[in-house]
Amino acid sequence: MAIYSQNEALMCKVFPSNLGPVAMRWFNSLKANSIGSYKQLTQTFCSRFITNSMVPRPLSSLLSLSMHEGETLKTYSDRYWEMYNEMDENHDDVAINTFKSGLLSEHGLRKSLTGKPVANVRQLMDRIGKYKRVEEDQLQGKGKEKIIPPKGNDYRSK
Structure with a gap:
């Protein structure tokens, strides 16, 4: 154009x-x-x-984000990256640290990021993706109850 x-x-x-x-x-x-x-x-x-017009968000808005009790990793990360994308400057190092510190202290991803830190935002997003898939799988598993048919009511024998 x-x-x-x-x-x-x-x-x-x-x-x-x-x-x-x-x-x-x-x-x-x-x-x-x-x-x-x-x-x-x-x-x-x-x-x-x-x-x-979109006004860029200050760094402090990113620093104030944290995961709420009972909130899924998907919801928290969606909120976090939406805020991150509204920032004008590149703060990748701060993004990595603030995302981790915003997680609940007992969250597996926080423990993972502490034990094996990531070097950049791409690695952080990849790690978040892995934990989100595990979380989604666990949530889907809770909704599925094992159905055991009662004995003696075998529909095939009629």
Whole structure:
């Protein structure tokens, strides 16, 4: 798209294809000939939707996250990575340590990360994935009760 950035007419025609439903309603409500250039279109758009801008989260928001009693590893890690992705800067070393310290002290993953530390976020995510699969398997096992048919009621003998 960068090679067409000098073609304002094309940029204005392509612009709506990147909009979601709310922004598309706004775009469709613009009065005919109210926009004279692509620059004016982007400025008008930004001034209308400035409140939807994402403000990067500070490092302190990551430091305050912790796993709640009874919370699954999946739920905790989903919350954690959502917050991590909203941060503007790269804090991989802090991410590893704060994720571990946010886990419940008796959690197996915390013990694993203490005994065999990870070197980067990719390794941390891989280790979390392994523990999430074990957790999901255990949760599914709790829902399945062993059904033992009563003796003497063999449906095949009738």
